Amino acid sequence: MVVRFKRYEADKEINKFYKTYKWVKKRKEALIRDNFECQECKRQGRFRHADCVHHIKELKQYPELALDINNLTSLCNRCHNLIHEKHLKTSKPKFTNEERW
Ligand SMILES: [Zn+2]
Ligand SMILES: [Zn+2]
Secondary structure (H helix, E strand, O other): HHHHHHHHHHHHHHHHHHHOOHHHHHHHHHHHHOOEHHHHHHHHHOEEEOEEEEEOOOOOOHHHOOHHHHEEEEOHHHHHHHHHHOOOOOOOOOOOOHHHO
């Protein structure tokens, strides 16, 4: 119960973070740096428009890197889902919008 509650609180904090002006600005900065291209597709020699900005080191574990542009990478939804599936082997998160994670 306690753990679940804490987890819920953490998610709430993260959702709040994604609505902050600081994040919106930093997110844009990362997208511009990456030319609005998915960096994972680019690595594989394909072009795809970036749909979201991903935290390389997870926000929950490294809150101090939340606004560090070196910790951000632009991804399309497909690559983003794949990356998180790799990270979280037990659950398969579905990203319904870009403001998650
Ligand atoms: Zn991609
Ligand atoms: Zn992510």
